[in-house]
Amino acid sequence: MTQRKIVIGIILLAFFQLVACERNDVDSTNSTDKIDTSQQEGIFVAGLTIVQEGEPVLFALENYLSPLDFQWKISPKQNVRVEKTNTVAEVYFPQSGKYTVTALDSISQDSVSLIVDVVIYEPGYNNIQILHHFDADDILSLTPITFADSTFHLEILAETKNSYKCNNNYLLFSSNKVHDTFVYNFLRVISPAGCTTENAKSKRYIYTNEPIVDGKIYNLEITFNKKNYKGSFTRNGGKYQFTWPYDDGVIFTTKTL
Structure with a gap:
């Protein structure tokens, strides 16, 4: 694998998300909430979600799982190209956007999916987007979200108190999961260069x-x-309880859901 596939000298940021994939026998007694940790193995997905045009986003298998047993599926799949090299899947996305990436075990039919926000920029990064540091007095608000028909899935909306350049700016962050700990590192605000619209959170x-x-x-x-x-x-x-001892810096808008 050449250096160009994993190093983009200006803004390369690695995003890590560790998710679990069950490889246990089929249990017909429960559907969504049961996870058999005694048989649980992991899939490690290392994605570079900000890539130069023509570069792949990389996804890798972990825990000695055979890559021959897995299929990679992308949605939406139009014009997406997937190349497998040993334990690494190189996915070439045609344009920026939100994609669902699924690794499917062809033997057990277990699968794991994650959502990836892909940003593709042309050569000459400084002409494409600008990274902003957070204001020193800014506050990050977290709003948990779930849905009545799938309370076992949790989303959190993160939003700054202060406004930044351009109304379509967005937060750049990395994520990881270590055992039972979800880790999120908020890095910068990204906005398009030359944007003339009003500022926004x-x-x-x-x-x-x-x-x-x-x-x-x-x-x-x-x-x-x-x-x-x-x-x-x-x-x-169907209820969540958050224990969060902070009232400044990073706060929850509600601690019960």
Whole structure:
């Protein structure tokens, strides 16, 4: 693999998301909430979501899983090209946008999916977009979201208190999951260069990308403006409870859902 596939000298930022894939026998007694941790193996997805035009986003398998047993599916799939090299899938996206990437075990039919926001820029990065540091007095608000028909899936809307250049700016962040801890690092605000529209708050949705197990305590770590914030949350049936001891810096708009 050539250096150009993994190094983009100006703005290369690696986004890591660790999600779990079950490889256990089929259990007909439960459908969505049960995770058999005794048989659980992982799929590690390392995606570069900001890439130069013509460069791939990389997805890799972990825990010695055979890449021959897996198929990669992308939605929307129009003009998407996938190349597999050993344990790495190189996905060439035709344009910027939101894509769902699924790894499917062709033997057990277990699968795991995640949503990737892909930003593709042409050579000459400085002419395409601008990265802004957060204001020193800014506050990041987190609003948890779930849905009545799928309460085991959790989303969080992150939004700045202050406004930044251009009304279609957005938050740039990295994400990871270490055991039962979700880790999010908010890095910058991105806005198009030469934008003449009004300023706006910067926002982005966070996806946990795996079912939240009923009754289990998950840790949550947020880095914003170079400060670290730690808390936890749990789901009980269709309700969530967040333990978050901060009223400045990074705050939750509601701690119950």
